[in-house]
Amino acid sequence: MKRNLISTSPRLLLFSALISFLAFPSCSDDEEQDARPSIAGFYQFVSVTSATAVDLNKDGVASTNLMQEIEDYDFNYPFAKLELRPTKYNTENHKLLDISFPHPNLTPYTDINSQAIVLHTTNSLNGTGYTYTYDEKTKAIGIVRPANHAQTEAEWGRLNSLTVLGTNQLTAKVTKDYYDFQINGWRELNITVVYEKVE
Numbered sequence: 001m002k003r004n005l006i007s008t009s010p011r012l013l014l015f016s017a018l019i020s021f022l023a024f025p026s027c028s029d030d031e032e033q034d035a036r037p038s039i040a041g042f043y044q045f046v047s048v049t050s051a052t053a054v055d056l057n058k059d060g061v062a063s064t065n066l067m068q069e070i071e072d073y074d075f076n077y078p079f080a081k082l083e084l085r086p087t088k089y090n091t092e093n094h095k096l097l098d099i100s101f102p103h104p105n106l107t108p109y110t111d112i113n114s115q116a117i118v119l120h121t122t123n124s125l126n127g128t129g130y131t132y133t134y135d136e137k138t139k140a141i142g143i144v145r146p147a148n149h150a151q152t153e154a155e156w157g158r159l160n161s162l163t164v165l166g167t168n169q170l171t172a173k174v175t176k177d178y179y180d181f182q183i184n185g186w187r188e189l190n191i192t193v194v195y196e197k198v199e
Helices: 002-035 149-156
Strands: 041-054 063-065 082-084 096-110 116-124 130-135 140-144 158-166 169-180 185-197
Touching (some): 041 169, 096 158, 096 169, 140 158
Antiparallel strands (some): 041 063, 041 082, 096 116, 096 130, 130 140, 158 169, 169 185
């Protein structure tokens, strides 16, 4: 009888070890979920302000409020947004920063006053967005730029910085060219954007 107990004990230990080993992946998954940056999620536009007053809507009045100046663009969520992945919809552990922004397109047409017609479409800054790093302790957001960023940022716009403004808010500093009807030409604008987290 004693002999049988001794031979069963190693099996019991092996079984216990196997159960413990199988339990570790679920702990690892929990840790991955906890590793998701606290800033990850979707953000909506609160304000878009240019450092220079411009007339983008041909009303003859220059303003720094680009949400008013760009009348043909839908700034409402979810059409326009800032997305910091991973999110509940994109759960891959890849820190993608997708920042959709109004992109001006100068058409070959003119209006009844012989002024240029500019249409604004939605495009990501840098064409394809960025990846990012985030330090939970310092709240510092690092922007990781692709190798060809100089060319793509010149065409689509540049995200200069992204900072935590307060609870559920971020501030972006953006440089982008817009067609200013004050000068009937392109002007590089330095823009401050405030975003608020929606989910």
